[in-house]
Amino acid sequence: MQDSGISVLFMGSNFLRLLEGLWVTLRISLIAVILSIPLGILFGMFMTLKNPISKAVSRVYLEFIRIMPQLVLLFIAYFGVTRAFGWNLSADASAIIVFVLWGTAEMGDLVRGALISIPKHQYDSASALGMTKIQTFIYVVVPQTMRRLIPLTINLTTRMIKTTSLVVLIGMTEVLKVGKQIIDANRFEYPTAALWIYGVIFLLYFLACWPISILAKKLEKRWR
Amino acid sequence: MKNKNILIKFITLTVAALLMIGGLAGCGTETASSEGQTANAATSFRTLDEIKESGKIVIGVFSDKAPFGYVDENGDYQGYDVYFAERIAKDLGVEIEYVSTDPASRVEYAATGKVDIILANFTVTEERAEQVDFALPYMKVKLGVVSPDNALITDVEQLNGKELIVVKGTTAETYFEKNYPEVTLQKYDEYADAYNALLDGRGDAFSTDNTEVFAWAIQNPGFTVGIDALGNADTIAPAVGKGNTTLLDWLNDEIEALGEEEFFHADYAATLASVYGDAANPDNLVVEGGIVD
Numbered sequence: 027m028q029d030s031g032i033s034v035l036f037m038g039s040n041f042l043r044l045l046e047g048l049w050v051t052l053r054i055s056l057i058a059v060i061l062s063i064p065l066g067i068l069f070g071m072f073m074t075l076k077n078p079i080s081k082a083v084s085r086v087y088l089e090f091i092r093i094m095p096q097l098v099l100l101f102i103a104y105f106g107v108t109r110a111f112g113w114n115l116s117a118d119a120s121a122i123i124v125f126v127l128w129g130t131a132e133m134g135d136l137v138r139g140a141l142i143s144i145p146k147h148q149y150d151s152a153s154a155l156g157m158t159k160i161q162t163f164i165y166v167v168v169p170q171t172m173r174r175l176i177p178l179t180i181n182l183t184t185r186m187i188k189t190t191s192l193v194v195l196i197g198m199t200e201v202l203k204v205g206k207q208i209i210d211a212n213r214f215e216y217p218t219a220a221l222w223i224y225g226v227i228f229l230l231y232f233l234a235c236w237p238i239s240i241l242a243k244k245l246e247k248r249w250r
Numbered sequence: 251m252k253n254k255n256i257l258i259k260f261i262t263l264t265v266a267a268l269l270m271i272g273g274l275a276g277c278g279t280e281t282a283s284s285e286g287q288t289a290n291a292a293t294s295f296r297t298l299d300e301i302k303e304s305g306k307i308v309i310g311v312f313s314d315k316a317p318f319g320y321v322d323e324n325g326d327y328q329g330y331d332v333y334f335a336e337r338i339a340k341d342l343g344v345e346i347e348y349v350s351t352d353p354a355s356r357v358e359y360a361a362t363g364k365v366d367i368i369l370a371n372f373t374v375t376e377e378r379a380e381q382v383d384f385a386l387p388y389m390k391v392k393l394g395v396v397s398p399d400n401a402l403i404t405d406v407e408q409l410n411g412k413e414l415i416v417v418k419g420t421t422a423e424t425y426f427e428k429n430y431p432e433v434t435l436q437k438y439d440e441y442a443d444a445y446n447a448l449l450d451g452r453g454d455a456f457s458t459d460n461t462e463v464f465a466w467a468i469q470n471p472g473f474t475v476g477i478d479a480l481g482n483a484d485t486i487a488p489a490v491g492k493g494n495t496t497l498l499d500w501l502n503d504e505i506e507a508l509g510e511e512e513f514f515h516a517d518y519a520a521t522l523a524s525v526y527g528d529a530a531n532p533d534n535l536v537v538e539g540g541i542v543d
Contacts, residue, residue, distance in 0.1 A: 038323025101358075108362040112294050197349045197359070199313065206442045207321040207350075210314035211328075213445070214469040214525065220446065 031219035034212045035226060044223075047204035048230050054118070054200070055187040058125035062186075063179065065126065066133020073138040084134070091131035097192050099124045104196040117196045125186060132182055140174040141167065173249050180242040184235045201227055295363040295491030298500050306345045309335045310365035313350035315441055317465060317525045318371045330521040331369040334388060334488075337513065338367070341504060352440060354419035357381050360489045366497065368489040371459070373421045375484075383492055385501040386540025387485035388514055393422055394460030395477040396448070396467050403455045404476040409433045415453035417444050422457040425481050448473070459484075461535060465525045485542055502540065509539020 035041055073084045091099070103120040107113050115123070144167050152162040191202040199207070205223045212219045301307050311331050312319035319329040327335075327348050339346035349365050360368045360382040373391070374384045395414075397403040403412075415436045416423045426433050436453045438444040445466065448456040456463065460478055467475045490497045508514065514536045523532070 034323075039325055040323050043321075043325050105355075105358040105362050105364070108294060108364065114294065114362075114364070194350075195352060195355055197310075197351060197355075197364075199350050203313070203350065206314045206440060208323075210316055210442055211320045211322055213316065213442075214465075217470065220442075 031216050031222040034208060034216050034219040035222060037212075040208050043204050043208070044201060044226065044230065047199060047201035048234065050193075050198060051187060051190045051200040051202075052234055054121050054125060054193060054198075055183070055190045057122055058129050059183050059186055061122075061126045062129025062133050062182075065130040067137050069130050069134030070137020070141060073134055074141050088131050088135055091128055096124060096128055096189055097195060099127070100192060100196055117193070117198045120196055121190070121193045121198060125190065129182065129186060133179070136175060136178045136182065137171070140171040140178070143174060144170055169249070173246065176242050176246050176249075180238055183238055187234055188231065201230060295494040295497075296366055297494065298496035301366055301497070302342060302344060304344075306347055307339055307342060307367070308347045308349060308365045309338070310349045310351040310356060310359045310368040310370055311335060312370045313348075315371060315462075317521050318461075319369075328521070330389075330517055331371060333517045333521050334514075335367075335369050337508070338369075338501075338504065342500075352419075353417055354439065356419070356489070360491055363491045366490065367501070371462075371486055372489050373459070373484045374487050375421065375424070377424075378489070381492060382489040383494060383498050384487040384489050385498055386505040387487040387537045387542060388505060388540070389461075389486040389535055390483050390537050390542055391459040391461050391486060391535065392479040392483055393425060393457055393477075393481045394463035394475050395455050395457045395480065396463040396473050396475045397455035398448075398451075399472055399474050401454060402474055402476045406430060406433075406477065406480065409455065412454040413452070415444050415447050415456040417441055417458060420458055421481075421484055422459075426457065429481075461522075461526075465522075468526070483542070485537065505540045509541070512538060514538055 035044075069084065072080060073088075075081070100120060103124050104115060104117060107115055107120075148166055148170070149162060152166045157165065190200060193200055194203040205227045209220045209223050296304070311327060311329075313321050313327065315329075317329050319327065319331045322328045332348075335346060335348070349359065351359055351365075351368065351370050353370075356368050356370055356372055357378055359365045368382070371389075372378075372384075374387065378384075395403055395406075395409075403409060409430065410432055411434070413434050413436050414426060415438065416426065418437045418439055423435065423437065426435055436447065438447060441458075441462075444456060444458075447453050449470070455476075457477075457480075460475070460480075463475050464478070467473050488501055490501065515532060515538065518532045518536050522535070
């Protein structure tokens, strides 16, 4: 084994650095997810309003965020803002802002979809029972929407964890970049290290996303 | 051009407006105004005095491009550029903070003042000189092309109709686009990806600075540098924000002074010699005192 690429993993503080990189990835994506979910729910409700102005505003926002690659948004938030206005956002702040903007837009659309998927007869039955609009929303619409939202939200969360690898562009060394640094520093002595390091990164991503999946399953069962 | 500016302003304005929402939500937005020059955003850099005062210099280096800039197994930055960066910090009497850059983001980093100096194997070009100010060179290179031994490419003409791997934002990309448009380019964001592409046979050859391909070919049996000096000799120099004359002048004086003690030969011996072995003559790569002959 002494010649195999896996030994690279245990040289110096390499493994610790990978874990630190994973922490950067998780920190950015979890902060973004935690902020995007409530904002997205509000945005989703805002989208279902039957007001032409609010509809137009939310449409423009959603399409803008959806069409622009996150890479471009990151570049604008980090370099563009400094160039245009002289505001110097830190890399952390730019990344979180971009991922919150993205998460809010996507989450909003998911919430909108879940809300309008509640059949009309549910509203009719509620009002036949004498519920007010607010009561209908709290006791009838929200519980059903929540259940529909879980798998979609988990999808978004894991997607966000993986997409944070783009933050290398603005100088943040997250897990994938650390992996590349390790591979590069050892490419002369251990050319086979790449596969091992990528394998470990795969495992790290898996370990990061798997608990979220389990949590989702539990919640789905409980709220059935 | 005007339209483009308006578009950029519009996009940034929209994003900025959306930032407010983010700010309200309570995520830490660190808005540090840049030394009272907020009116003219294009000149957001720190002068020499401001750097000394803050006690810290921010230097952009590569973190995955051995032997110029890489991170060793203890998480410390190492390499030819880093050796020079350490000396700069020492002579300025300040701490050093490294920022890991990618080839394509180096200009932006220097132009927006996110780093004080870019020391990332940065080749001097006219296009870049419009955006950043280059100090005196400390190294010189030409382009090299490395390819597998069983389909060795020794002449540029052989590349016609073949796939050449390049890294985005490097001199090789612009050189081939300008001079050999008939060569199909396969572009990658990072060096690690580009080398993997060559190893996998996704492309027929890989071109970047000859120093880089030499080092790589020595370590990878089965690959040879078929073309060792293509194009004009390019110089590699530190870059600072456009118009940052105090820092630029200090850097130029520093490089001239270091020439007297043959600092860059010592740098070569410490960082590059073991990688290039006897294949390269240090005088062909190192520039002392900023004088290219």
